[in-house]
Structure formats: C-alpha cells, structure tokens
Amino acid sequence: DGGITQSPKYLFRKEGQNVTLSCEQNLNHDAMYWYRQDPGQGLRLIYYSQIVNDFQKGDIAEGYSVSREKKESFPLTVTSAQKNPTAFYLCASSILAGIETDTQYFGPGTRLTVL
C-alpha cells in the first residue's frame, strides 16, 4: 500500500528547542517537498529535494533545515531560530519525468505547537 507517512500527527515543543518532523514515502518518487500552512493562507514551500543528497531552499527556509540521505526519507528540522514555528506542516512527493507528472502527493501532515 503505497503512500506518504508523516509522524507524529501532533507535536508539542518548548520554545528554544529544535524538533524534527518525519516524512517517508514508498512511491519511489524522485522529489520531496516540505510546506507550511497557516490559517487562511495557502501552502508555502520551505525546502525541496529532487535527488538524494541534494536539496534547495523554498520561499520560507529561514529557521528550518533538511536532509535527504535516502530517496524515501526527507526529515525537516524546525530550529529555535524559526520565529513562528506553530503551524501545520505538510510533506509531499512527486515523479520528475515530464511536465504532466509533476503532480505532488501529500502526506497527512503534522501539527506543531510551540508552548
């Protein structure tokens, strides 16, 4: 049963602490993405990776870090430098084999709350 998994579903963090959000896919997709959603706003791209051991900053990368050591895994670390970390975080993946296959498929999301 192929798909994208994110864990945990809900995460609480004390201010000043780093936290890592997990994202795993078994779709054999090339690219993976991290987005953030805030109330009343669309999805904003944090980081993306098109190939193992390579990743690019998105529109709001400050205060975040990622790694892509394996094709199926793309963890996101929210550091203490992120000013407003409380948000809903979404991971996605896609095949990069032509324009019409750029469709991204999303995981269920992780709600991060900073206390």
Next chain:
Amino acid sequence: DQQVKQNSPSLSVQEGRISILNCDYTNSMFDYFLWYKKYPAEGPTFLISISSIKDKNEDGRFTVFLNKSAKHLSLHIVPSQPGDSAVYFCAASGWGIYNQGGKLIFGQGTELSVKP
C-alpha cells in the same frame, strides 16, 4: 507577489447545483495547473490537472477549464454533494520558470460549503 490567486475565500452552494471555483494567475510561463481538495487537519488530495495545451479536462463530476488569454482557470463540480465541502486549492507550475520541474505555486484556497 501572489502569482496564483483565489479571490473568493468561501463559497456556499446547494446540494445538486453546480459549484464553480475560480483561480487567476499572473505568470504566463505557467504550463501545468492542478486542483487539490483539503479537509481540516489532513493533507491535500489531488483532484484534477490540466496542461496548457488543453482548455478543458474532465474527470467524473469535476471539470477544469483553462483560459490562457485571461490567465484564468476554474473548477466545476456538478452535481455538488455535501461531501465536497472542503477547502480547494489551485496550483501552478512551469518548467521554464525555475529551470527545473516539480515546484508548485499555490493559491490561498477557497472554502466550499455544500448545503443539503
């Protein structure tokens, strides 16, 4: 600079009638457009897409129309059902813009409410 805009934050429709969700874009380099449906506290689900070489794509109750000259696309849902109540996001991509594929630009979303 909002390259993809959904100007209606919400839409209410009666069950059985047509729902029309609109999306405008500013960058003529976009060549692939998608619609996603999202329930609260869940990830978006891919609904339907359209390439810029087409002006219409249909999948069951869902039809997407693309008007390149107006830089406008719309999603039609016919007939609307209460289970369609969700937030709908349009998104756009363009290989030539970023010199690479895969990046999507999302609109702010439109919350659709279908009343029985």
